Amino acid sequence: MFQRGTTVSMATGNQHVENWADDGHPTEDTCTDIDTDDKNQCFSTVSWCNGVGDGALVVVDSHDQSKTRVKAEDQKTVRRLAQNREAAKKSRLRKKAYVQQLENSRVRLAQLEQELQRARQQGAFIATGIPGDRGHSSVANGALAFDMDYARWVDEHQRLIIDIRSAINSQMGENELHLLVDGAMAHYDELFRLKSIGAKVDVFHILSGMWKTPAERCFIWLGGFRSSELLKIVRNQLEPLTEQQLMGIYNLQQSSQQAEDALSQGMEALQQSLSETLSSSSLGPSGSENVAEYMGQMAIALGKLATLENFLHQADLLRQQTLQQMRRILTTCQAARALLVINDYVTRLRALNSLWLACPREY
Structure with missing residues (x-):
């Protein structure tokens, strides 16, 4: 419980929230420069702890911590997915290059066989066409x-x-x-x-x-x-x-x-x-x-x-x-x-x- 007359003030960015307790009853809450949704979020994400070191006031934003953890996990997932996509891309490129090499080898072999056949035919034709030989x-x-x-x-x-x-x-x-x-x-x-x-x-x-x-x-x-x-x-x-x-x-x-x-x-x-x-x-x-x-x-x-x-x-x-x-x-x-x-x-x-x-x- 807070003592009578204690004033609690919290400021975050452009937001300002104040509570007054004069007679033991909370007064009307005022939240400036924020809309209703932000006002509700402001009070729902703040925890008050008393009795920590000489009556000091500790403010813990649990929503921000949870969001930070989720963001870190999301970043790891994104990095892992990116690495998987890069590895899959390299694998596809290697496979494509290998298939292309096999196809080039097959075409080259067919060309060599055709050239050999033409050379044999031309050799026979030339030898036949030489007079007196x-x-x-x-x-x-x-x-x-x-x-x-x-x-x-x-x-x-x-x-x-x-x-x-x-x-x-x-x-x-x-x-x-x-x-x-x-x-x-x-x-x-x-x-x-x-x-x-x-x-x-x-x-x-x-x-x-x-x-x-x-x-x-x-x-x-x-x-x-x-x-x-x-x-x-x-x-x-x-x-x-x-x-x-x-x-x-x-x-x-x-x-x-x-x-x-x-x-x-x-x-x-x-x-x-x-x-x-x-x-x-x-x-x-x-x-x-x-x-x-x-x-x-x-x-x-x-x-x-x-x-x-x-x-x-x-x-x-x-x-x-x-x-x-x-x-x-x-x-x-x-x-x-x-x-x-x-x-x-x-x-x-x-x-x-x-x-x-x-x-x-x-x-």
């Missing part, structure tokens, strides 16, 4: 014909692989699967026949693997795959195998490795012989005698070069026999799975090559 034109046309035959072979091979994969997944009968495996093996024989024809026209084209992707050419050996490496891949993927099968695969791998080493040594000897022939000091064409000797030496070099076709034939024969021996060692289901393993390995090499070509370059 029938040798070059026939070689170019022969290489192009082989590339087209090989592309058709790949398409047909993929169809056979799809049939085999579907047969394994659907648990097709032994007889039906046996026919599919034999069909795929015969299809490999067709590839070796095409390579033999192509080598007669341009043995360098077949040996260098220009009909394959660059990634495949990194692992090429005498115009094709190494039989020993192929057996190693198959053996690691076809578990479990019986002891007899493991021994058969191991012996076949060892014999293939020995044959590959022999052919590689023969190729090195041929290259050395050609190098010595071409670097002979008597090949300087000055004078009629030297010219005749020069032509004789070049004829010898051409004769040695002709043995390249035999090396390619021996390498393909080794690959063909390795596939046939592997087929005899394995069961029909295992042979089907082995064909899938070989195809998957080659497919990954081609995919690796496509990714490499699609990667952006810094110049």
Whole structure:
């Protein structure tokens, strides 16, 4: 309770409120410069506390404190929402950039394939159009014909692989699967026949693997795959195998490795012989005698070069026999799975090559 005659005054901004207590009864409240609503708020938000330190008067505005707390919480929420929106925006931008990069890579890959096809066609056309250059034109046309035959072979091979994969997944009968495996093996024989024809026209084209992707050419050996490496891949993927099968695969791998080493040594000897022939000091064409000797030496070099076709034939024969021996060692289901393993390995090499070509370059 306040003592008689005590005057309490509170001023806030432009507001002024006074209370008088002369006889113990409150007098009429006066609130200037504020409207009725502000006047009511003025009295509803003020708490009076007596007895705090020598009768001091403490005024606490609870509404302002509550509003301050709400404002601080609202600011935190606003900041958190803003941060979330910024993070979502950055995520959308990164995703958009990634999708755009993939699309650019796809378009670039398609352009490269079109340019390669045009270059091959133009090369064949130019070679054909040069008068008196029938040798070059026939070689170019022969290489192009082989590339087209090989592309058709790949398409047909993929169809056979799809049939085999579907047969394994659907648990097709032994007889039906046996026919599919034999069909795929015969299809490999067709590839070796095409390579033999192509080598007669341009043995360098077949040996260098220009009909394959660059990634495949990194692992090429005498115009094709190494039989020993192929057996190693198959053996690691076809578990479990019986002891007899493991021994058969191991012996076949060892014999293939020995044959590959022999052919590689023969190729090195041929290259050395050609190098010595071409670097002979008597090949300087000055004078009629030297010219005749020069032509004789070049004829010898051409004769040695002709043995390249035999090396390619021996390498393909080794690959063909390795596939046939592997087929005899394995069961029909295992042979089907082995064909899938070989195809998957080659497919990954081609995919690796496509990714490499699609990667952006810094110049």
